[in-house]
Amino acid sequence: EAQVTQNPRYLITVTGKKLTVTCSQNMNHEYMSWYRQDPGLGLRQIYYSMNVEVTDKGDVPEGYKVSRKEKRNFPLILESPSPNQTSLYFCASSPRYNYGYTFGSGTRLTVV
């Protein structure tokens, strides 16, 4: 089944403890991206990747890192999480930029 898989689905962590949210797609898509969703603010783009080894900042990249060492994986790294990074995170992929997007199921992160 064609899908974008995010892990974990739920995560509670403490301030400052490094964490990684994984995102993997099995559709050979070139474009991948990360978003966060907050009440009243909607979805905002964090980082995106046009292809392997090509990443760029979205609207709200501060406090996040990404890497794209292979086509299928695009992990989101929070090196020193803070409570303002408590949010619902989505990963998405697309054959290329501006084709239809497939979203992962989301990761609900709480930083205490």
Next chain:
Amino acid sequence: KNEVEQSPQNLTAQEGEFITINCSYSVGISALHWLQQHPGGGIVSLFMLSSGKKKHGRLIATINIQEKHSSLHITASHPRDSAVYICAVSGTGNQFYFGTGTSLTVIP
């Protein structure tokens, strides 16, 4: 800054009604997207369009590039259409901008 504005924010309709959700944007775009988010949280891409009109089942999306406006119509609405509908635009600089969503409730 609100690159994408949606209206209404909330909408309640009776089953069978014709529904329209509007989206206006202020940036240059390469495409406009309509997304659906169900109460469980998952997001599904409904349409991507850069001109004209697209139809999928009971859903119709239109865009007017000159007026920087798009509409999503749902004909013969059904309770299973209850969801949040999100308008998003792909900017010309490879970035995405999202509206805050329209929460639709269809009552049987």
